[in-house]
Amino acid sequence: MKKGFLASLGIFTLAISAFAASPALAVEDELGNAANNYQLYCSMCHGREGDGKGQLAETLEVPPRNHTDGAYMSKRTDEQLFKTISEGGEATGFNSAMPSHNTILQKEDIRGLVKHLRQLCNCKYAK
């Protein structure tokens, strides 16, 4: 009886561990965090939906990028997107109104945001 209980407990623990380590769940978590980060750090300019129509868009001299624009976004590599988020607009030849985020966000957060951008544009880098 006791052996049976221990065996059940072991199987239950293994199942929980396998579920927690599931790559699918990890990706979901990463994108969930990225969506939250996007709302907190990007939406004021780029818009809640990522369409560049944030509440601040009209106050800026250079319009914020529309992240749902697949035609444009597919011309940018993931590395370029990462660098712009991390080091700011000037680092990749864009406007300084886009600030750096490398003191606020961890590298994995920025990588998550790049993936989130790819979801918003529903596109990949196309040479």
Place this chain on the structure above:
Amino acid sequence: MIKRGITVFALALLLAVPAAFAADGGAIVKKCGSCHKLTGPAVKTIAEVKARKAPDLFYAGSKFNKDWLVGFLQNPTVIRPAGTVYANHIKTTGDTDTVAPAPKCESKLSAGDAAAAADYLMTLKDAKMKTGVAKVGEFSKAKAKMLIIKTEACNGCHSIEGNGGLSCPTWEGIGKRLNPDWVYSFVQDPQYWDPKVWMGKRELDDASMQLIVNYIASQK
């Protein structure tokens, strides 16, 4: 002899009564703890930031000017037009994002309580903040505005001279509100004060920092 005794007793009573009725600033501020964080450190996760109801006060003595605090505590106004956490107050309406009006602090204190609370808040200081760094005096407003509006686009997030964004505190009356040394420190490294705040760190030399600090100090 008896007369002298009565006089001494009356004097002692006169001195003791105001002390007995003096407001306890710490006790008043403690009530603010339902919305404001009164002890450090600052929160470090997005979930905690999103749950924030009001700005942190555990370094109020480094951040604010006491005279402004006394006035504000008697008649609070909205400083962050989109609320403490902008992302919690935006919604998409039609073609653009709009901001729901920010809730105002409803706690109005009497003049005496405000003075006592301000006294207490001014004791909440950050021991590491450098003082005497900001040099407030003559400055070129044109150069400052070029830096603030054109280069750094501070108006993207802050309302400056009546125009600009809503996601960060308004600069209306900011010169009365903030201690210039704290402004210098915060602009130089916002994440030192609030690790997840959405204002990015900027690489600015001292001359640029002084322009910003002076411009902010002039907004009264």
